[in-house]
Amino acid sequence: MKSAQIPGPNEPLTISESENPRPQGTQVLLKVKSEGVCHSDLHLWEGGYDLGDGQFLKVTDRGVKYPVTPGHEIVGTIEKIGENVSNVSVGDDVLVFPWMGCGECPACKVGNENLCDTPKSMGLFQNGGYADYTLIPDSKYLAKLDGVDPDAATSLACSGLTAYTAVKKANQNSPEFVVIIGAGGLGLMGVQIAREITDAKIICVDLDDKKLETAKEMGAHFTVNSKDSDTVKKILSICNDKGADSVIDFVNAPPTVKTGLAVLRKRGNLILVGLFGGSLEISLVSIPLKSITIQGAYTGNYNDMVELLDLARKGVINPVISKRYSLEDANAALEDLKARKIIGRAVINP
Ligand SMILES: [Zn+2]
Ligand SMILES: [Zn+2]
Structure with missing residues (x-):
């Protein structure tokens, strides 16, 4: 051999x-x-x-x-x-x-x-x-x-396996709204899988309008460009101002995680997948008060x-x-x- x-x-x-x-x-x-x-x-x-x-x-x-x-x-x-x-x-x-x-x-x-x-x-x-x-x-x-x-x-x-387990973790929360951050290869796979295995309305977030267009073709119900200064507000209004039940972050950089936490509703779960990296300060008291879960997905x-x-x-x-x-x-x-x-x-x- x-x-x-x-x-x-x-x-x-x-x-x-x-x-x-x-x-x-x-x-x-x-x-x-x-x-x-x-x-x-x-x-x-x-x-x-x-x-x-x-x-x-x-x-x-x-x-x-x-x-x-x-x-x-x-x-x-x-x-x-x-x-x-x-x-x-x-x-x-x-x-x-x-x-x-x-x-x-x-x-x-x-x-x-x-x-x-x-x-x-x-x-x-x-x-x-x-x-x-x-x-x-x-x-x-x-x-x-x-x-x-x-x-x-x-x-x-x-990568497909990682996208799949991330969506499964989101789905454990029986979501009405799932936010998928990142419309690259992994994120788009996440959109397709979420469309198939969840009953949630899918909101895809990215900086690139072209990628968001593709995300829509692949099954995202809503798209939001994160260049907008009122990204968080826009996502919240799509979710009837209550917030998203689950957020899957395929980027996992400080600004995207900040957005994810800001749009998460009470009892929500945030699944971190991307390996962009960096660090973030978070308000600790909001975690018990909103009873949120932050978790990772890998393979x-x-x-x-x-x-x-x-x-x-x-x-x-x-x-x-x-x-x-x-x-x-x-x-x-x-x-x-x-x-x-x-x-x-x-x-x-x-
Ligand atoms: Zn590999
Ligand atoms: Zn072992």
Whole structure:
């Protein structure tokens, strides 16, 4: 098998060749069809996360060991299975659930391996999908595509999953009004999902009128441009001056969170998703008095991914792939992503 590996932080990826592993027990050998190129791959390549204020969070401090094969958005065809595999068969096209956990901690025990205390995520803590073949430790992490486009399915393991769990958290509040802040790729997916799985009126907020236009086409009932000085007032008047039951912030920067808190009604929940970052001072007394909940959403569990695949099969969401690379061009893919040359999503087809 051929893998594009990161030898160390900021070093060009190199193609390494090795013999195909032979799956044993519950393991599965997958022939990779499509691998999503994700911003998180860039952080792995750069060795960590810039936290602002001159602080840098190293991935090696979180347990990453180089060299590593990146790639956590993996779609492939089953090539070989171990002797204990019965839920999938050779020849099946599958999406991999990459957020694997230890299986022992409290989160894993209730099926939330994505929130594991000692994660074993593919393409991060173990080799991932920038390869022509990849070994999956357990067939329980595979979900059949059954008609979903392989390239489009890749992001359903990552950004799509995050958008889906965020909307599910909003929906726990049985909202009459949901505010979705940010009409980028993730936010628009959020609008489409919210339209399908909630009964709420959807209010989409962004700085860009063009994106808001798209949000309306995709199902937002109302749009508000946050450049307006009276954004908060406008949102409140849409919500009959009571405020929104749920706000999902796909940006998560100080001004957007401020808006989110200002339009939240009593008992409302604010779900923070974006990784823009920064910090904010909040009035503490309003939290108990309004009995509001502030929570985060990051990826999702295996069952969420299966539900999301169902939605994709129904045509509710349809991620657009704008660029395709070969495995040999993995460096170019990451360089292009870094240089913001990729609009929409890119995949590697090994
Ligand atoms: Zn990703
Ligand atoms: Zn665990």
